[in-house]
Amino acid sequence: MTDRFGRAEGDLVLLGIIFAAIIMLVGHAGSVVPQVIEFALGKGEAPPPWAASAVLLNVALVIFGWRRYNELLGEIEKSRLAEEEARELALTDPLTGSLNRRSVLPLTSEMVAEAEKADKAVAFIMIDLDNFKQINDLNGHRAGDCMLVEIAQRIRAQLPAGARLARLGGDEFACVVPYHRSAPDLIDQLATSIIDIAQRPIAINGGELAVGLSIGLSTSVELDQPGGNAAGELLHMADIAMYHAKKMGRNRYDWFTPEMERELKLRSELESGIRRGIARGEFVPFYEQQVDVETGELTGFEMLARWQSPTLGLVTPDFFISVAEEIGCIAELSEAVISQALRDAAEWDPSLTLSVNISPVQLRDPWFAQKLLKMLAEAKFPPDRLEIEVTESCLHENIGLVRSLVTSLKNQGVSVSLDDFGTGYASIAQLRALPFDRIKIDRSFIAELGRGGDNAALVSAITSIGAGMRLPVTAEGIESELVRDKLRGLGQFKGQGYFYGRPEPADKVRARLKSEARLADDVRMEPRLGTVRLGDSDRRIAGA
Template sequence: MSKTSYPAGESHKRVHRDLIALGIAIAAIIMFVGTGSTVLPKIARSWIHGTAGPDHLLTNALLLNIALIIFGMRRYRQLISEIAERRKAEESAKILAETDALTGCLNRRSIGSATDRLIAGAAAGKDAVAFLMIDLDNFKQVNDLYGHTVGDAVLKLTTQRIQVIMPPDALIARLGGDEFACVIPYSSQNPDTIDTLVSRMIAAVSKPETIKGYPVENTMSLGIANNLAQDSSADSFVNADTLMHRADIAMYHAKKQGKNRYFWFEASMESELRFRNELEQGIRRGIQKSEFVPYYEQQIDLDSGTLVGFEMLARWNSPDLGLVNPTIFIPIAEEIGAISILSEQLIEQALIDAKQWNPKLTLSVNISPVQLRDPWFSQKLLKLLVKHNFPPQRLEIEITESCLHENLAVVKTMITSLKNQGIQISLDDFGTGYSSLTQLRALPFDRLKIDRSFVGELNDEEASEKIVNAIISLGHGLDLPITAEGIEDTKILEALRGRGKMKGQGYLYGRPEPAERVLIRLRDLNMLSVNPGTDEPAATDKDKEQVSERRRNSA
């Protein structure tokens, strides 16, 4: 706090005292004029002619007036100085309130009003205003890897590079974290000016730099909105809040499209974002109402054609959208942090369903990379197995290659914990990621699963066939059984047969089915757990009650 800043009550008291001091000084001046006109001539005559001096009382009164005038003038000068310091402090406080302390740019609080002023000025000159919303890609990793000191240096460097590109009349603000905004007036007849400027900005900001000994390479995603009408029925100009909202939507779209790029706002983006928000809300409601249900895809022994198990696939039985494919809702569920509880619900339902199958049939379930970050995941899964008395050797967990690059040590610990309980571990979508032989040797996998993108082109692309042969040979060399997914026709099946013991799945054997259809299929094949000669107990009454309750809720 400045030394010239005072609490409100103290400030009022000082103003009151200042008024009293000023009043005393004015009164002293008036008295000095009256008294001095009488006393001073007498003093002068006394000194010159040696006559009697003025009355002592009048002389003392004059001296008192002089003292009061000196006091008043000193207080007046102090008051002027204090007022100047207060104004300076207020200006400094205003600057601090409207400026980002780290970069010296405007902040979120001030960019709105400054943008509105710029829009008003541009409107008077028949020009347009572009609002740029900027977000640095993967900036959190810089803070996590190198610390916040390096992160702050990156933000300062980014600001400097942006300032070099921006025209003099542009506004630059740091909204918070790694998010920036630029507001640029431009001619509505030449919108390409903004595209050129933004392309230069992306190139400038992305130049590699060594900061405090660490290599840093920034990229950024941008969204752009202007204040011109989006359609003929709309107003010609919009305000700062609308521009910021639209630019933010466009920036989010750039993030989704792969980052390190920019997009102009389009009305369809807002509709897409609204639909996305509706999906998020629907997913949360769906979890509460058990609308997510397991479907099952057959897994077949390719040599004998025997059914050996099922892979559980998620489906969303939405009352508004119908049956929704997992490629739509799984990524969203991962982003909003709902994938763990959703997956646990599905796995529990699948365990209940699978207890009604022949005990020789296995159950495969896919695990999200998000779940593998949970140190308690293996304990949660084992708790479900114990709860439903499900044999762990019948369960196969499928994890994707991408999981191996996030935290190999954590994944290894998780896999080892699950394997120690008898659960099988499969590496899914093998061939699409970056697994190394070292990782395959270090991690105790039980099976490799060839991605459908290779299997589906077996007889069409020579390269794909070579990749499949290489994966199969690798599996044999590491003593890992193979599962081929995406078997769509007999040509692919024949191409895979005779290449060793292998499981396969795909639409050739039928599409994924709900639990009710699976039970009918297994009943026809005489492969239910209640069949004579099996030592697997049938589903308990509690399990059946849970199945009925979940199906009633989803209906």
């Protein structure tokens, strides 16, 4: 604004100079021109030289001033166009030509205010491309930009009159759509059509790419106070609904509900609690017995992580493992618990083994084997007493990396078992390709044996596979004497489950092993005279 006043002041000064020059020209010319005419007719004397010079100077001044004035007007027009272009760049996304985050929020507030006056409503549609990073990584950022431009054009073509499209950043878009309060189903139809149109293949670099969308919807009808920060509230609600759609399977849309926000708040508190818990040592190992199903002899323990939360109490892994994986804390959590388990197990009878599960996220770490060997050395725990359990689903992610990890661990004496066998569709070829030491039948198959399910043939088949490949088999989820007896008739198994005892903390395990003279110090002082069997009374004490 100051520049404009400065230019306006300059314009007035220049026009004043031009006007003054014209007045002087008229005055001088009024006296000089008649003398020139009379002199030309031979009736008088020539005008004095200074007078002619003054007239010529005034003419030059007028011409110069007028030319400069025109140049100044041209500069002002260029400046105006540059300002408009800068304002346009500041308010729009240069790649897609849509509005940007800076401009869409004030516009949304205006549209909400106008809708309230007309007894209408405004829907805010948050759109996020599913797995767009993978498309960028595999095909390059130029292909990703082409996809964003095409998706923006397709979305824009679906919008009704009066709606606006914005790119909020990255692969996030937003639509602001006015609609009649009595017809919210029109927004559902719009969200469905956007999802459908986006899934159509896009021709890029001689090939075709397709992408799914997750959409969150919010409406001004749900606002407590339509004024104020209406745009920010609508964006916040639609963002929560969009992440809920991703969580529920992607390539879909969801309307915002207050329950989503409460769930998100609980999730945020859970994430913070996990991070604090790792730092405070709240995650501890519990141990589940593993026994010889035929003889009942205790052979070892499987380590299971537990969270001793000061607010939630004792929390099981199915509640926090997936969250820890998503926020990138699973490696730190797992390594802390494994380290403690190795120190605990170092005090047990050397004939007892320790089994630990590792996350698929840890399998992607090429340094995991070295980290594990360092933990073994620090705990002074023999590698041949440790068994690492890898879930069957990991084989389909990166079998080359799994093979490298398994081979590295086996070279150091660590055993590796395939966990949850039967749920991930592992092939015989994959079992042959990877040097596993054991397979574990998933607990869902074992549980059916006790419910009258017809899983005996399946369990028998898995046992035959193990025998044919010289792989011993562990049965998880043994919860009754009936299941145990059926397993005894199907083959040789190592077993675990609530029938033999629930998972226990380290102090209880140590106390029980001490009572059975099965700690390392006891074994060194007095050799064992026989095997220890878990009778019915032992099971009741163990917590079955």
